[in-house]
Amino acid sequence: MALTHDIDTTEAPPKQRRSRIKPEERHREFVRKAVSLFSEVGFGAGTRELAQRLGVTQPLLYRYFPSKDDLIAAVYREIYVNRWKPEWREGLLDEAVPIRQRILSFYDDYTRTIFTPEWLRIYLFSGLRGVDITRLYTTTVETEILKPIARATRKAFGRPDSDPLRPEEVELFWTLQGGIFYYGVRQIVYGLEMQVDRETMLRNAIDTFLDGVSSVMERIASEQPAGGASAGGEFRISDN
Amino acid sequence: MALTHDIDTTEAPPKQRRSRIKPEERHREFVRKAVSLFSEVGFGAGTRELAQRLGVTQPLLYRYFPSKDDLIAAVYREIYVNRWKPEWREGLLDEAVPIRQRILSFYDDYTRTIFTPEWLRIYLFSGLRGVDITRLYTTTVETEILKPIARATRKAFGRPDSDPLRPEEVELFWTLQGGIFYYGVRQIVYGLEMQVDRETMLRNAIDTFLDGVSSVMERIASEQPAGGASAGGEFRISDN
């Protein structure tokens, strides 16, 4: 017969006062802390850990979210939707400002938004999970940011706005985007000590890009349009 | 009293023949399949799933690896050490080849190596886990690849090899590296249909970069060396 009265090393439960707050606020609190927790350990983080950080019990989560996946969806919305600024696109189209300054201002504000552990890590985690939202976000970046930048840049170089954007042109601006993005990953995600501050990096990267992109864009414009989106014939001889 | 003889829907166990192979080969098999599995679902993947893919039972893993973390360490070694080619550095230093061609050849081979689901996804997963190996790899890339490229490029522009590399110069080449890397992430990790093939992207990105980098490198060289590594005074007025 085993002793049933174990020595209780944990002191008596602190008779925790249960705080009752408005449902909407509780909902927001869950999402806020979930963003923080998931960004640290990934979406495999436990619901008990999340509840503990909020000072509540684990089953309470299921009063506000039918399942963990619904909570994750709310986290996606917070990152991808709530932190997107429509003014980015507008600023990029403002022809009263020189193109260099427009691009610089955009990336200054954009990196201020996404260069946080929460944003970058959840972006990477969600990308690795293969959920559609990452593809959707990438498409949004291309249509709302990169294509406007590309058109504006071409215009600034004196090229007519009439001929359509080539995929190769858009891809060039993806390279700039990726280069800047990777600076944030190295600093925030990998925790590396950066030898160059963000503003200087942006200035140098954008100046290098703008200085070199005109000749390459001209070359692209002078080449045959690439296969898939060609308006000419349905078939053409590949130029290997 | 419950019925103890449940209707057995699963047919009789196939009396699985147990195959016995050499320890070293079993070890390699575990690592190989672990690379594949972890790259798909992350390091949270179960040891039972891994064993199933090998056609063995789960406890067998612990004959070859003391713990799951040791298996993960072996996976890191496979990705970061075994797939690194020392010839990359050598090729970049070969002054018989024009700088543009040297950079192009390197990135052609480098992206051929890392633009696989296994490499890219494990790289991203490991980076998010915050393990030291990612920082170590980044340092290796900088010293073995980017600094040699930067020096070679500067040399090709006629600058003396004597004055030390500025952090701002190295950072410029990180931007190129990140831009190229992000192409692979979009294609392989996010599964996006790329409108521009890898070779064209590399050519345009590198041409844009090389065309624009000379003027920016000159500006960097003409500016005051940045704060931290300055050999001049211990203090200086910050230039806000």
Added chain:
DNA sequence: AAGAATAATTATCGTTCGATAATTAAAAAG
């Protein structure tokens, strides 16, 4: 103040996980 509504709790279920011990069977040694 009494009762209704509901936010938060306790208790618990069925899975899955990494890991260990004991057992079995295939290959190596004699």
Added chain:
DNA sequence: CTTTTTAATTATCGAACGATAATTATTCTT
């Protein structure tokens, strides 16, 4: 062929997971 070695198995443990049901206690309504 018999014995020894060891690669592989079966069985199982304790912890952590997502989720549900029943209960308690706080706030709102009248």
